[in-house]
Amino acid sequence: MHIRIGYEIEISCEAAIPMLLAMSTHTEFAGRIIGSDNVRTSRDQTVEQYIDLYGNKISRIVAQPGVTTVWSDCVAEVDGEPDHVPWNAVQHAVEDLPPETLRYLVASRYCDSDELINFAWQQFGHLTNGCARVMAICDFVHNNTTFGYKFARTTKTATDVLGEKTGVCRDFAHLSVALCRAMNIPARYASGYLGDIGVPDTGFDDFCAWFEVYIGGQWHTFDARYNTPRIGRVLMVRGADAADVAMMTSFGNYRMNSFRVWSEELPDGQSDADLLAMLEHRHVGRPQPIPVPTFVMGATAR
Known part of the structure; x- marks a missing residue:
């Protein structure tokens, strides 16, 4: 099964704000990624990535004054099966x-x-x-x-x-x-x-x-x-x-202007080349409610 996954988040700030973004697939994700799941921005800036102690891929950026869009768009290939329920699994001493x-x-x-x-x-x-x-x-x-x-x-x-x-x-x-x-x-x-x-x-x-x-x-x-x-x-x-896993941790104040996420099943039978060609066109999705921040470090975080 192929699923198109990604996000587009627009933020604005008055001063340069360092940010840590936990917004890529995990290093132990069991499927296959077609395209790139790296964090990308609308600004011409460096995105530095490292792996934390839990195996999460963290991207570090400095959001510049004004408006910045953070986004990603790729295809995940998964087995298409429901979550496994381990009915006979026992608890360990x-x-x-x-x-x-x-x-x-x-x-x-x-x-x-x-x-x-x-x-x-x-x-x-x-x-x-x-x-x-x-x-x-x-x-x-x-x-x-x-x-x-x-x-x-x-x-x-x-x-x-x-x-x-x-x-x-x-x-x-x-x-x-x-x-x-x-x-x-x-x-x-x-x-x-x-x-x-x-x-x-x-x-x-x-x-x-x-x-x-x-x-x-x-x-x-x-x-x-x-x-x-x-x-x-x-x-x-x-x-x-x-x-441990705030998706957006900022060290300064910013405003979230828009937020949308997509995770959509794609039709069967498409080749990697077909999927990569699709990804050449930016995703157009439905607007979503702006989420409440879920963790604060420095100032605010998703």
């Missing part, structure tokens, strides 16, 4: 976990699992460990949290989500991650493209957050926001929580 998973057992800025231990064990302690327990956590978060962009704020923790029962996709992921960690299940935050493929059209595309857990000897994808296996997920970033 802490002493048996690989060392590299242990950092995903402890509390982090937005996933304050240490505050949720008693609640989690009362709610899920009686369940069979492994996949069944993770699925129960997904069901709980999905059924007890109301989605809405108006509920987003940069300081919202997993405990806040549990108490307020509202949030955006990152809040669903944070609460799920925190509850899994409270149950001694390694869990990490993830985000990327997830278009309306195999589901009703919502009217616009956006980036989406989900989470991954380590059970049955490997990492698996779960999504409490939609709570059903989805097709066409394209991984961009991973981390302990959203503080």
Whole structure:
């Protein structure tokens, strides 16, 4: 399956603003990229890229005074299958976990699992460990949290989500991650493209957050926001929580003028040459609501 993915974000600032952009596909994305997923800008400027400790590709730019458009447009080739559900995967004893998973057992800025231990064990302690327990956590978060962009704020923790029962996709992921960690299940935050493929059209595309857990000897994808296996997920970033993977981190003030994302299934049977020719023409998409910033460092960030 071929999916055209990309974004176009216009910002303006009064002074030169250094920015870190986590807006390329992850180094461990399982599919194939046709074209370039690198961050590009409307200005003639250097875009420096590095890999952070989570394997995320980070691009560093200095947005100059005035208007700058940041964009990317490429095609991702994926298997076209829904998310795999590891029904028989078991939970590992802490002493048996690989060392590299242990950092995903402890509390982090937005996933304050240490505050949720008693609640989690009362709610899920009686369940069979492994996949069944993770699925129960997904069901709980999905059924007890109301989605809405108006509920987003940069300081919202997993405990806040549990108490307020509202949030955006990152809040669903944070609460799920925190509850899994409270149950001694390694869990990490993830985000990327997830278009309306195999589901009703919502009217616009956006980036989406989900989470991954380590059970049955490997990492698996779960999504409490939609709570059903989805097709066409394209991984961009991973981390302990959203503080590690803000898509736009600025060290100064800027204004976001416009924002749009696309993640669209393409017709079958097209060659790489056909797809590259298509990418010669800039994508024309639907306008989208300007998102609430999701992490602040220096000044503001997406």
